[in-house]
Amino acid sequence: MLAMIGRRLAAALPSIAGVVVVTFLLTRLLPGDPAAYFAGPAATPQAIEEIRQRLGLDQSVPAQFLTYLGDLARGEFGLSLTTGLPVMQELVTRLPASLELTLAGLLFAVAVAVPLGILAAVRAGSWIDHATRIVATAGVSLPTFFTGLLLVHVFYSVLQVAPAPMGRLDIFSSTPPPVTGLYVLDALLAGDGETALAALAQLALPALTLGIFALAPLARMTRAAMLAALGSEFVRAARASGLSRGRIVWVYAFRNAMLPVLTTLGMVFSFLLGANVLVEKVFAWPGIGSYAIEALIVSDYAPVQGFVLTMALLYVLLNLAIDILYGIVDPRVKVES
Amino acid sequence: MTAPPLLAVGDLSVTFRTRAGPVKALERVSFAVDKGETIAIVGESGSGKSVTAQAIMGILDPAGRVEAGRVYFAGLDLLRASASELADMRGREFAMIFQNPRGALNPIRTVGDQIADVLARHEHLKGAAARDRAMEMLALVKITDPRRRLDAYPFELSGGMCQRVMIALALACRPALLIADEPTTGLDVTTQAAIMDLIGELGRSRGMATVLITHDLGLAAEHCGRIVVMHAGHVVEDAPAAQLFAAPRHPYTAKLLAATPRPGRHLEDLEAIPGGLPDLRRADLPGCRFLERCDRAGEPCRAPALDAIVTPSPDGERRVLCVRPLMGLAA
Numbered sequence: 293m294l295a296m297i298g299r300r301l302a303a304a305l306p307s308i309a310g311v312v313v314v315t316f317l318l319t320r321l322l323p324g325d326p327a328a329y330f331a332g333p334a335a336t337p338q339a340i341e342e343i344r345q346r347l348g349l350d351q352s353v354p355a356q357f358l359t360y361l362g363d364l365a366r367g368e369f370g371l372s373l374t375t376g377l378p379v380m381q382e383l384v385t386r387l388p389a390s391l392e393l394t395l396a397g398l399l400f401a402v403a404v405a406v407p408l409g410i411l412a413a414v415r416a417g418s419w420i421d422h423a424t425r426i427v428a429t430a431g432v433s434l435p436t437f438f439t440g441l442l443l444v445h446v447f448y449s450v451l452q453v454a455p456a457p458m459g460r461l462d463i464f465s466s467t468p469p470p471v472t473g474l475y476v477l478d479a480l481l482a483g484d485g486e487t488a489l490a491a492l493a494q495l496a497l498p499a500l501t502l503g504i505f506a507l508a509p510l511a512r513m514t515r516a517a518m519l520a521a522l523g524s525e526f527v528r529a530a531r532a533s534g535l536s537r538g539r540i541v542w543v544y545a546f547r548n549a550m551l552p553v554l555t556t557l558g559m560v561f562s563f564l565l566g567a568n569v570l571v572e573k574v575f576a577w578p579g580i581g582s583y584a585i586e587a588l589i590v591s592d593y594a595p596v597q598g599f600v601l602t603m604a605l606l607y608v609l610l611n612l613a614i615d616i617l618y619g620i621v622d623p624r625v626k627v628e629s
Numbered sequence: 630m631t632a633p634p635l636l637a638v639g640d641l642s643v644t645f646r647t648r649a650g651p652v653k654a655l656e657r658v659s660f661a662v663d664k665g666e667t668i669a670i671v672g673e674s675g676s677g678k679s680v681t682a683q684a685i686m687g688i689l690d691p692a693g694r695v696e697a698g699r700v701y702f703a704g705l706d707l708l709r710a711s712a713s714e715l716a717d718m719r720g721r722e723f724a725m726i727f728q729n730p731r732g733a734l735n736p737i738r739t740v741g742d743q744i745a746d747v748l749a750r751h752e753h754l755k756g757a758a759a760r761d762r763a764m765e766m767l768a769l770v771k772i773t774d775p776r777r778r779l780d781a782y783p784f785e786l787s788g789g790m791c792q793r794v795m796i797a798l799a800l801a802c803r804p805a806l807l808i809a810d811e812p813t814t815g816l817d818v819t820t821q822a823a824i825m826d827l828i829g830e831l832g833r834s835r836g837m838a839t840v841l842i843t844h845d846l847g848l849a850a851e852h853c854g855r856i857v858v859m860h861a862g863h864v865v866e867d868a869p870a871a872q873l874f875a876a877p878r879h880p881y882t883a884k885l886l887a888a889t890p891r892p893g894r895h896l897e898d899l900e901a902i903p904g905g906l907p908d909l910r911r912a913d914l915p916g917c918r919f920l921e922r923c924d925r926a927g928e929p930c931r932a933p934a935l936d937a938i939v940t941p942s943p944d945g946e947r948r949v950l951c952v953r954p955l956m957g958l959a960a
Contacts, residue, residue: 525732528688529727529734531719533720534719534720534747536716547737548737622737623784624737624784
């Protein structure tokens with residue numbers, strides 16, 4: 293297992309190197325002059341030139357690339373031009389926020405979509421099958437910002453059961469001591485139930501918004517995979533041996549159906565990580581998506597590079613995790629790896 | 630006739646709902662199996678052999694429906710038994726092995742666990758006791774090093790081994806009837822012989838009745854005392870093997886025999902059976918579904934329903950579904 297993990301990480305190095313090069317070049321090709329933007333609208337050409345020199349942007353592209361590599365080797369992503377803060381520091385505080393949101397959304401989606409998909413397959417053609425189709429179609433057709441606003445309107449404005457959509461914690465709670473960076477988990481670890489609840493209350497609506505969107509692919513894949521498994525020869529053989537329905541559905545069909553569902557889960561997860569910018573905006577959630585978009589708009593290249601590189605690393609880790617899960621579920625995978 | 634048969638199928642009709650309309654897959658299928666007897670159901674692909682097996686086992690696809698008929702097993706009508714009664718009997722009283730053994734085993738569960746699942750279901754054996762019994766079963770089907778094979782996954786075993794595992798699984802609870810649906814298709818010739826010998830031997834030593842479903846008349850002749858020939862969802866002939874081979878009564882059986890290779894016969898001498906199976910979705914299917922391929926067919930064959938002609942014989946009765954049966958000697 294450890295050897296497999298090592299091999300997979302080593303195999304990911306070339307793609308990460310590729311990401312480093314491509315992000316560097318892309319950010320240099322972005323329209324707009326960072327020096328001019330940073331100097332402000334009233335700056336003189338000399339002031340702009342001075343800033344350009346200070347940022348190292350007057351050097352040749354290969355020289356800039358070498359400087360960038362040197363920074364990366366020291367674990368630095370450079371400074372953000374707009375905030376003046378190190379990109380690394382921003383990412384370290386913002387990434388857990390995005391992760392917490394995505395994980396919670398995914399957890400909700402899995403908790404709803406997988407049982408729905410199973411029921412829809414076991415009772416194919418019944419009302420629950422049709423209901424699943426409607427829920428899935430509705431979930432994927434509503435844009436996340438719309439679902440988000442709708443939820444805020446209903447639960448915050450009308451029913452007044454949700455807190456204001458203002459970030460990860462209300463102003464009355466203090467940030468829990470950081471361990472994982474996930475507020476709910478950190479508060480629980482610190483034994484602070486009140487803060488955990490407050491963080492959970494803040495998390496609920498944005499996570500729900502993301503989760504509703506992620507429902508569709510998961511429910512459909514679960515249904516399709518379950519139908520395939522239930523129609524397979526080994527399920528027929530299991531029925532011929534008189535095995536109970538529960539055992540056939542769970543041990544025989546579902547475990548086999550989990551393989552394609554896991555693949556979809558990985559894809560949905562990576563998609564959500566990058567695509568939750570709109571949700572972050574609606575709920576003033578201090579995640580990395582909104583950070584990257586703001587930087588992109590003003591040609592602030594360092595955060596964009598840092599963001600893309602972090603995402604690439606996350607994708608590598610995520611795929612590795614999915615492959616490990618695959619290996620646990622499917623004995624055939626171990627032989628092939 | 631002395632004791633009642635172990636399995637008696639009477640006038641069994643099965644229809645499949647499809648997008649192109651209902652398919653009359655089985656019509657008035659009747660045959661019987663005595664305790665410890667080995668019979669064969671033969672016929673070409675699509676003749677309804679497997680559907681018959683699945684209908685008896687109660688494992689038809691959801692689209693398939695038993696329209697009419699009786700399936701008596703040890704005096705109990707399986708078609709009127711409750712789902713839980715049936716599930717209690719499946720795997721314990723009657724069991725089934727399948728055409729593609731690798732596909733019939735759960736790919737991600739060890740073979741030991743799969744045998745243990747059946748033992749847990751019917752004999753309430755758990756843990757080490759189930760494991761020991763599973764190992765005994767693997768040894769019984771002549772798998773070498775059974776203790777180690779318990780933890781093997783189907784993909785780690787050859788096709789022949791998978792079929793042995795399937796047999797071990799089917800026989801784990803000592804069923805009185807085994808339905809073997811083309812158990813040797815897809816296996817190489819030596820493995821085929823070994824598997825058939827194993828089924829025959831276990832059947833004899835356990836007094837177990839066996840229904841062998843096959844398209845191979847030679848295989849049926851070698852292992853079975855009685856042969857049921859199916860064509861397009863009908864049982865066209867049901868006779869003791871020796872009589873069937875000596876003097877087939879149904880034109881289809883005769884043509885099937887003429888198309889079967891045997892020693893001392895050249896390949897060029899084998900005759901192909903003209904035409905194909907009729908479209909079973911047709912509303913106006915004639916009483917004889919073979920008539921379009923038959924050179925003896927006439928107007929009476931078009932009657933909407935034919936009755937089988939039953940003639941007694943020393944080895945049990947013969948039945949033929951034909952208004953103009955062959956009366957001559959060997960084809």
